[in-house]
Structures are given as structure tokens and as C-alpha cells.
Amino acid sequence: MDKKSKGLIPPGLAYxxxxxxxxxxxxxxxxxxxxxxxxxxNLPKEAETIFFAxxxxxxxxELESLMSLVRKMDKSAIGSELPMGIAGLQxxxxxxxxxxxxxxxxxxxxxxxxxxxxxxxxxSKLGVKFGYLADDEPCCGGLLHYIGLQDEFAQNARQVxxxxxxxxxxxxxxxxxxxTYTLRNLMPKYIEKYDLEVKHFVEVALEGIRSxxxxxxxxxxxxxxxxxxxxxxxxxxxxxRQILKAIKGIELVEPQWASGEWATCCxxxxxxxxxxxxxxxxxxxxxxxxxxxxxxxxxxxxxxxCIMQLKDGLKQLKIDNVEVLDLAQVVAMAxxx
Amino acid sequence: MSTxxxxxxxxxxxxxxxxxxxxxxxxxxxxxxxxxAALKKFPHTIKMAEEVRAxxxxxxxxxxxxxxxxxxxxxxxxxxxxxxxxxEDALNIIDKLVGTGKLIVKGKSMTGEEIELREHLEEHGNxxxxxxxxxxxxxxxxxxxxxxxxxxxxxxxxxxxxxFSKITGQQLSTDIETxxxxxxxxxxxxxxxxxxxxSGANVVAADTGTLFLIENEGNIRLxxxxxxxxIALVGMEKLVPTLGDACKVAEVTWRYANYTIxxxxxxxxxxxxxxxxxxxTTYGAHGPKEFHVIFMDAGRTELxxxxxxxxxxxxxxxxxxxYECPVFAVTAGHFGDKYFAANGAxxxxxxxxxxxxxxxxAYTCLTCxxxxxxxxxxxxxxxxxxxARERILQGK
Numbered sequence: 001m002d003k004k005s006k007g008l009i010p011p012g013l014a015y016x017x018x019x020x021x022x023x024x025x026x027x028x029x030x031x032x033x034x035x036x037x038x039x040x041x042n043l044p045k046e047a048e049t050i051f052f053a054x055x056x057x058x059x060x061x062e063l064e065s066l067m068s069l070v071r072k073m074d075k076s077a078i079g080s081e082l083p084m085g086i087a088g089l090q091x092x093x094x095x096x097x098x099x100x101x102x103x104x105x106x107x108x109x110x111x112x113x114x115x116x117x118x119x120x121x122x123x124s125k126l127g128v129k130f131g132y133l134a135d136d137e138p139c140c141g142g143l144l145h146y147i148g149l150q151d152e153f154a155q156n157a158r159q160v161x162x163x164x165x166x167x168x169x170x171x172x173x174x175x176x177x178x179x180t181y182t183l184r185n186l187m188p189k190y191i192e193k194y195d196l197e198v199k200h201f202v203e204v205a206l207e208g209i210r211s212x213x214x215x216x217x218x219x220x221x222x223x224x225x226x227x228x229x230x231x232x233x234x235x236x237x238x239x240x241r242q243i244l245k246a247i248k249g250i251e252l253v254e255p256q257w258a259s260g261e262w263a264t265c266c267x268x269x270x271x272x273x274x275x276x277x278x279x280x281x282x283x284x285x286x287x288x289x290x291x292x293x294x295x296x297x298x299x300x301x302x303x304x305x306c307i308m309q310l311k312d313g314l315k316q317l318k319i320d321n322v323e324v325l326d327l328a329q330v331v332a333m334a335x336x337x
Numbered sequence: 338m339s340t341x342x343x344x345x346x347x348x349x350x351x352x353x354x355x356x357x358x359x360x361x362x363x364x365x366x367x368x369x370x371x372x373x374a375a376l377k378k379f380p381h382t383i384k385m386a387e388e389v390r391a392x393x394x395x396x397x398x399x400x401x402x403x404x405x406x407x408x409x410x411x412x413x414x415x416x417x418x419x420x421x422x423x424x425e426d427a428l429n430i431i432d433k434l435v436g437t438g439k440l441i442v443k444g445k446s447m448t449g450e451e452i453e454l455r456e457h458l459e460e461h462g463n464x465x466x467x468x469x470x471x472x473x474x475x476x477x478x479x480x481x482x483x484x485x486x487x488x489x490x491x492x493x494x495x496x497x498x499x500x501f502s503k504i505t506g507q508q509l510s511t512d513i514e515t516x517x518x519x520x521x522x523x524x525x526x527x528x529x530x531x532x533x534x535x536s537g538a539n540v541v542a543a544d545t546g547t548l549f550l551i552e553n554e555g556n557i558r559l560x561x562x563x564x565x566x567x568i569a570l571v572g573m574e575k576l577v578p579t580l581g582d583a584c585k586v587a588e589v590t591w592r593y594a595n596y597t598i599x600x601x602x603x604x605x606x607x608x609x610x611x612x613x614x615x616x617x618t619t620y621g622a623h624g625p626k627e628f629h630v631i632f633m634d635a636g637r638t639e640l641x642x643x644x645x646x647x648x649x650x651x652x653x654x655x656x657x658x659x660y661e662c663p664v665f666a667v668t669a670g671h672f673g674d675k676y677f678a679a680n681g682a683x684x685x686x687x688x689x690x691x692x693x694x695x696x697x698x699a700y701t702c703l704t705c706x707x708x709x710x711x712x713x714x715x716x717x718x719x720x721x722x723x724x725a726r727e728r729i730l731q732g733k
Contacts, residue, residue: 008696008729010341146704148726232706257369265663265705270719272703276345279352283663283703 012070012274013147021152024139026055027062034058035134037113041120047131050169051123052183054176055139056304057116064308067273074277115304115326119175119201121337122328126208130173138163142182146270157190164196171197173204175328177229177303184234200230202239202302205331209246214334216249222330223253223296225287225310226263227303237261240302240327247334253294264290266309273309281312288313292322299324340693348701351671357491361666364490368660371595382592386713389582389589393651393714396577397641403543403576404632410546414607415620416628418546424452424635427570434568434629437462439532442524442564444550444557445469446537447485447654448572448633451675451688454535466527468556470520477504483670485677486594486656491669524556534564534625538571539590539654541630542583548630549587550603553596558603567605567625573637574650586653593655593713636688645724649683651714658708658718664701672701679708679718686725692732699725 009017019028037058043051056063123130141156160183164172174180177200184198224240231237237260244252258264267273267283288310291299299310299322310324351357376382396403401420408418421427431454435441441463449455455465455476467476471489475482477500482488489497498511501519509515528534536557538548548569550557561567577583591599609624620626641647658679659665664672673681674694679702686695704719712718 008692010696010700013700146723146726148699148723148728148730150727228703228705228707232710261710262661262707265703265707267663267703269703269705272701275700276348278349279664279667282352282667286663286666 009147009149010275012277013143013271016271016274017144017147017149017152020139020141020143020156025059026139026143027059027066029059029062032135035132035137037116038120038132038134041117041132043120043130043132043134045131045134045136046167047129048168049128049130049171049173050164050167051120051130051132052140052172052174052176052179053116053132053137054174054179054304056176056178057113060304060308063304064311067277067308067312070274071277071281115307115328116175118326118332118337119328122205122331122335123173123201123208125335125337126205128173128204128208133164133167133169136163136167140179140182140187142178142186143271145182145186153186154190157187161187161191161194161196169196171199173199173201175201175302175326177227177234178305181229181233200234200236200239200302201328202230202236202243205328206239206243209243209331209335212335214247214331216247216330216334219249219251220298221251221253221294221296222298222300223255223291223294224259224327225266225291225299225301225306226260227301227306228263228265228269230302231263232261240300243327243331244300247330249334250330253296255290255294258290266306266313268305268309273305280309281316284309284313285316286313288317288319292317292319297322298330300327300330301325302327341697344694344697347671348668351668354491356493357669358667360491360493361669364487365660365666368595368657372593372657375592375595375597378597379592382589382713385585386589386593389585389653390651390714392577392582392586396582397574397647397650400573400576400634400638400641403578404573404634407541407543407546407576407630407632410544411607411628411630414546414628415610416546416607416630419629419631421631421633421635424633427452427631427633427635428454428457430631431458431568431570432461434566435461435463435533439463440527440530441465441533441535442468442527442531442560443472443534444536444552444560445472445488446535446570447482447676448537448570449535450482451572451684452570452633452635454570466524466531468524468528468554468560469552470517470554470556473520473524474500481670483673484656484659485654528559528563531560531564533566533568534560534562536561536567536569538569538575538630540583540586541571541576541632542578542580543576544579545606546630547580547583547604547606549583550605551587551591551594551599551601552603553600555601558601561603561605562624565621565625566627566629567608568629568631569605570631570633573632573634574652576632589713590653590655593653593657593711595657636690640683640687643687643724645717646683646687646721646728648714648716648721649680649687651716652680653714655713657711657713658716661707661711663705663707664703672698674698678702679722680716683721683725686729692729695725696729699729 016026138160144153180200188194267280273280411418467473474489484490494511502509539551540549608628609622611622674685676684682698702722
């Protein structure tokens with residue numbers, strides 16, 4: 001690929017793509033930083049079925065900080081120069097990304113790990129046997145595909161596949177819709193005789209909860225936001241709703257028109273938020289408004305990107321009495337794990 | 338500043354424009370309600386759309402053959418058919434037919450926009466009137482269309498009143514009926530004074546050489562019926578094999594453009610003629626004496642070879658996708674170039690070969706895929722966008 005053409009990649013995306021290629025995660029964080037959420041869970045590293053955590057949740061704290069920074073810049077006078085790139089901006093403005101990370105971890109909340117921890121607890125309680133590759137979990141590289149870097153994606157896909165095979169992996173339970181779609185639908189197009197069985201958390205959880213009594217700690221109105229890749233891409237529209245409907249105490253309310261296959265994107269699709277941070281925020285506000293108009297007290301979804309966007313949308317709308325949670329967190333509460 | 342920087346600024350200005358957002362949110366609500374009602378009343382449309390997709394898939398692979406066939410049919414109907422390989426060829430053919438110093442009334446045509454036909458004719462010393470109300474407003478504002486069917490979707494009535502007041506020299510109210518009547522009055526005589534009427538076509542039957550012109554205002558009937566010459570510029574992707582196919586394409590198009598049935602569908606296959614005196618066929622009775630149809634390739638047959646991007650040619654231009662696009666909802670046609678949203682990106686890359694513009698548009702797509710749910714042709718926009726990005730980065 002010649003430099004000129006590659007120069008057509010909007011800078012925010014180019015930055016993330018370089019991270020995937022060189023650091024094997026979208027944020028360019030150091031190896032192992034993503035796995036800290038699981039340190040007390042004692043998950044085996046070698047297992048035929050693994051839980052695939054993905055970049056989104058493992059680095060969600062860092063992502064939120066970075067996005068809030070980028071949005072501030074995008075709105076300011078400097079914003080008009082944004083095409084110089086996030087990396088360039090960091091240098092020019094003396095922003096230290098490593099410092100940003102440190103600040104996030106210093107907050108110590110580890111809140112970014114909650115959906116992952118809850119998903120693991122739920123699956124364990126349901127009797128599912130699985131491991132977690134921790135430091136050895138590769139980045140699925142889906143972003144490379146969406147950027148249009150198919151050669152790089154193919155190369156990454158081969159590495160990911162080999163890595164998974166070398167750990168004896170046969171089945172994968174995904175939690176991030178985008179990673180799940182990449183592992184399930186995109187990789188087989190590039191890897192001959194692809195033999196990994198990939199399911200999303202909602203499929204496994206739905207099977208497991210059928211015979212159980214689930215009760216949410218309080219009576220609550222809940223709405224569900226379909227992540228684009230879970231609903232329209234993976235076609236998992238009914239499953240999360242069946243889970244929510246199976247939980248006593250939860251009343252599921254849907255936005256008019258814009259749900260299921262017609263759900264409105266949160267504005268964070270395909271790296272869009274890195275290219276058009278401010279526009280992305282406007283779209284997040286629009287979607288948050290549609291969801292809040294249902295009268296729900298909790299917005300449930302299944303994607304770290306959507307959660308980040310919707311939280312930001314609510315913040316912009318100055319709404320502080322509506323929560324945004326991953327379905328795994330809701331199920332965990334209903335199962336008291 | 339780079340193309341991307343300019344584009345991003347334009348996009349953000351639009352996103353902060355409260356008027357665009359209000360106009361769009363009203364349009365989206367009414368589009369969805371109307372389309373749902375139309376599909377409920379005529380539920381066979383959904384199955385018919387699948388049939389049309391099959392018709393288009395096949396027709397796109399044989400556009401050149403169909404164009405040839407259509408030209409022959411039009412010639413046997415005593416019209417003239419032309420095949421233009423490039424946009425430049427199309428403009429040359431039109432120049433020869435039009436010349437200079439003519440008064441031209443024009444129906445709205447995206448293909449015309451694509452080759453900047455109006456501007457070209459004006460530069461060659463012709464007086465051109467856009468007759469579609471939205472397009473007329475756009476022309477007078479010196480703006481560009483912001484939606485394929487409703488070009489002035491972003492202009493509220495207050496702005497139209499101001500514009501028409503300026504043109505007429507009278508202080509007009511913002512009453513919509515008054516504004517529509519003003520446009521009618523301004524354009525009425527032009528149809529009968531015009532030397533030439535111009536149009537596009539929504540679909541063309543190759544076997545009979547029949548152009549389908551779908552409209553509600555009645556301006557196309559007048560513009561293509563009153564002047565002595567009718568020239569139609571048609572993108573080759575509009576061709577389908579038979580009259581029966583064309584009927585299906587037309588019905589699916591208007592249904593997804595939110596109409597149960599449009600007020601007018603004109604089928605034009607040749608010049609006006611009569612045999613009422615001694616059965617001697619004489620041309621130019623009440624309608625045009627001359628009928629010219631130009632089928633333009635301009636990159637379409639090349640685009641048809643791409644296994645994924647060819648889907649852009651299946652587009653019926655119903656505009657449904659745009660009402661489902663979260664970005665379009667706040668930016669209107671600023672997320673576009675010759676065409677809008679995903680199709681706009683493919684068009685910029687493959688037809689206009691403007692790679693910077695194409696990249697700007699391609700990376701504005703969320704790849705969320707809601708447009709695909711709406712699309713009667715099930716055009717997979719996210720798939721096209723990823724393929725377009727790949728192509729852009731390969732510098733092709």
C-alpha cells in the first residue's frame with residue numbers, strides 16, 4: 001500500500017489501527033493491562049471453551065478518558081485541525097496518553113471490568129465450564145477490516161487463529177458484539193477450514209437460565225438498546241429480550257419504532273467516534289433521548305461502545321437518574337452472584 | 338485545508354443547524370408513517386421488491402445490450418436513441434441538439450445533477466428553468482439538492498417565502514399554499530414558451546423503449562409534453578428488459594418512496610404523432626415532434642464488474658435509506674456528493690473518481706446497517722462501505 005492512499009484513512013482510525021497491529025489492542029496499552037479485571041477470578045488459562053473479553057470492556061476506562069479528551073478538542077478551535085491525528089495532537093498539546101491511563105487506573109474503581117466479571121460469574125453459576133486467555137488473548141482485529149485494511153486484517157486473523165489453536169481452544173463465548181461477529185463471521189472468510197465454534201454470551205445465558213427463577217432486586221422499568229453488530233449483524237434480537245422478560249421485577253419497554261432491527265445506532269459504529277467525535281456525541285444524545293422517552297429507569301445493552309456512548313448521551317442531556325448497564329450485569333443482579 | 342477538513346466543517350455546521358434537524362425529524366416521522374401505511378395497504382410490494390432485485394441483478398450485468406435494444410426500439414418509434422460512453426459524450430450530444438440561446442424547462446434528474454447539466458446548459462447561453470418545486474427553490478437559492486427526492490428538504494417555509502418575495506418583488510406570506518401558487522405562476526408560461534423540455538427517467542423498458550416518469554407535481558408532464566422537443570438523459574442502470582419488468586420497478590420505487598400511488602406516471606416511448614387525417618402519420622401533434630433519449634454509461638459498466646460495489650446500481654432512488662440513516666438525520670445531504678450516504682461514497686469512488694471525497698464519505702458511514710433493513714433492494718451498505726474503503730486505500 002502506498003503512503004498517499006493510506007493517508008486517506010482518517011487519523012483517529014489510523015491511530016487505532018496501528019495500535020492493533022503493533023500492540024494487539026486498540027488503545028496501544030501495554031501487554032497484560034487488559035487482563036487485570038480477572039485477577040481474582042481464578043479462571044483457567046487452558047480450556048477448550050474460552051471467554052473472549054475483547055478490547056472494548058478491558059480498556060473501557062481508558063477509552064472513555066480518551067474519547068472525552070478527543071471530544072473536547074473536536075469542539076475547540078484546535079478541533080478544525082484534528083485531521084493531524086490523535087497521536088499528533090497528543091504530541092503537540094503535550095498530552096500524555098500513558099498518563100491518562102495511569103489516572104484512570106488510579107481512580108481504582110475498576111468499573112470497566114464489571115460487565116466482564118458479572119458475565120463470568122453468571123456463566124459459572126450456570127455451570128458453563130470455560131477458561132480465559134488473559135495476557136494471551138489476541139485482539140480480533142475487526143477494526144482493521146472495517147477501516148478497509150483487508151490485508152492487515154487477514155494477517156491478524158491468521159495470527160489470532162493460530163494463537164487460539166495453540167491454546168487448544170475449540171469454542172468461544174464472546175461478550176463484545178463486534179469481536180463475536182469478527183470471530184464468527186469474518187474470520188472464516190479468511191481462514192480455510194475454520195473450526196472454532198463461536199457464541200455470544202446472550203445465547204449461552206439464555207440456554208442456561210431457562211429452568212431458573214430470576215428476580216431483579218427491585219421493580220424496575222427497563223429498555224433494551226440493540227447494538228448494531230448484535231442485532232442487525234449477528235441477528236440476536238430476541239435472545240436478550242427473552243432473558244429480560246424471564247427476570248421477575250423487570251418490565252421491558254421499547255422505544256417507538258426504533259428497536260430490534262430498526263434500532264438506532266448509538267453513534268459509535270465502526271470507529272466513527274474516533275473520526276467524528278463531536279458528531280458522534282450528537283448521535284449518542286439522539287439515541288439516549290429515544291431510549292429515555294420510554295420511561296425506563298435502566299437502559300440495558302450488550303456492547304462497551306454503546307454503553308460509553310449512551311452514558312455520554314445521558315450526561316449531555318443532564319439525566320442522572322437513568323442507568324446504563326450491560327445485560328450481564330442485570331442477569332448477575334437477578335441471580336445474586 | 339484538506340478536502341476532509343472542509344468536509345468535516347461543512348458536516349458539523351449542518352449538524353449544529355437546528356433548522357435542518359427540525360425539517361429532517363418531521364420528514365422522517367412522516368416518511369415512516371406513510372411508507373408503513375402504503376406497505377400495509379399493498380403488502381404484495383415486499384415480495385415484488387424481491388422480484389425487482391432479481392430483475393436488477395440481471396439487468397445490471399447487461400446494460401450495454403439493453404441500451405442497444407432500447408435505442409433500436411426508440412428509433413422504430415421514430416425517436417432518436419444515443420449511447421454516451423462518458424459524461425463528456427453525453428454533454429456533447431446534448432450540445433448538438435440544444436445549441437445556444439434556447440429556453441429549456443427541466444424535470445428533476447439526479448443523472449442531470451451528476452454531470453451538472455443545468456450549469457453546463459447555462460454556460461452555453463441557454464436559459465434553464467428547473468420545474469420541480471424543490472429543485473426550483475434550490476436553483477434560485479444557488480444551493481444543491483439535499484435529498485434525492487426532496488431536494489429542498491432542508492429549507493423551511495420562511496426561507497422559501499423570503500426567496501420568492503425577492504423574485505417576485507412582492508412581500509409574500511409564509512403560507513405554503515401561497516408559495517406553491519407563486520411557483521406555479523412563475524413557471525406556467527415557461528412550459529409553452531420553451532424550445533426544449535428535458536427529463537430523466539425512473540426506469541426504462543428496453544423492449545419497447547419506454548421511459549417511466551414518476552411524479553406528483555405534474556411539472557414533468559408539462560415539461561415533456563408542451564415544448565416541441567423532449568430530450569431525456571438516462572443513466573444506463575435504469576434499463577430493464579421488458580415493459581412488465583419496468584412496471585414492477587416503478588411500483589416498488591414509489592411505494593418505498595412513501596406513496597401508495599403517485600399522482601402521475603408518464604410512459605413515453607416516442608414523439609407525439611397523429612394519423613387522424615387520411616391515416617397519414619404526422620409527427621408533433623400536441624406533444625413534442627422530436628424525442629431524444631441519451632443512455633449514459635459514465636463508469637456504470639465498469640462499476641457493474643465489481644462484485645460488491647455493483648449493488649449501488651440496483652438502487653431505485655426511492656430515498657428510503659436516507660430516512661433511516663442517523664447521520665443523514667442531522668446533516669441531510671451534506672453527507673453526500675452527487676449521491677448521498679453510502680451510495681454517495683461508492684459513486685464518488687467509482688464514478689467521479691474523487692478519492693478524497695470518497696474517503697470522506699466512506700468514513701462518515703456508521704456501518705450500522707439500518708438502511709439495509711429499509712432498502713427494497715436489500716443493498717448491503719455496510720458491506721459496500723468496507724469494500725469501498727478497501728479500494729480507496731488501495732488507491733484504485
